[in-house]
Amino acid sequence: MGAIMIRCPATNELIPVGIDADRDTFAGLPDVKAAPVHCPACGGKHAWSKKDAILEQTMRIRSRSYD
Numbered sequence: 001m002g003a004i005m006i007r008c009p010a011t012n013e014l015i016p017v018g019i020d021a022d023r024d025t026f027a028g029l030p031d032v033k034a035a036p037v038h039c040p041a042c043g044g045k046h047a048w049s050k051k052d053a054i055l056e057q058t059m060r061i062r063s064r065s066y067d
């Protein structure tokens, strides 16, 4: 699971759009304009579409239980 992020055009920081997705879900998203997201970096609002977005995946190693 990862968080969909876009880059703030004002500060160039990555900001979360508030949507979590895995790689397959992200790949399957239609390339349409999404609702503007409130930006914690500059305080503004940014419209975004899939081509602006990246999937930030946490590199967390999960422990598996073998049973």
Ligand SMILES: [Zn+2]
Pocket: 008, 009, 010, 011, 039, 040, 041, 042, 043, 044, 045, 046
């Ligand atoms: Zn911003």
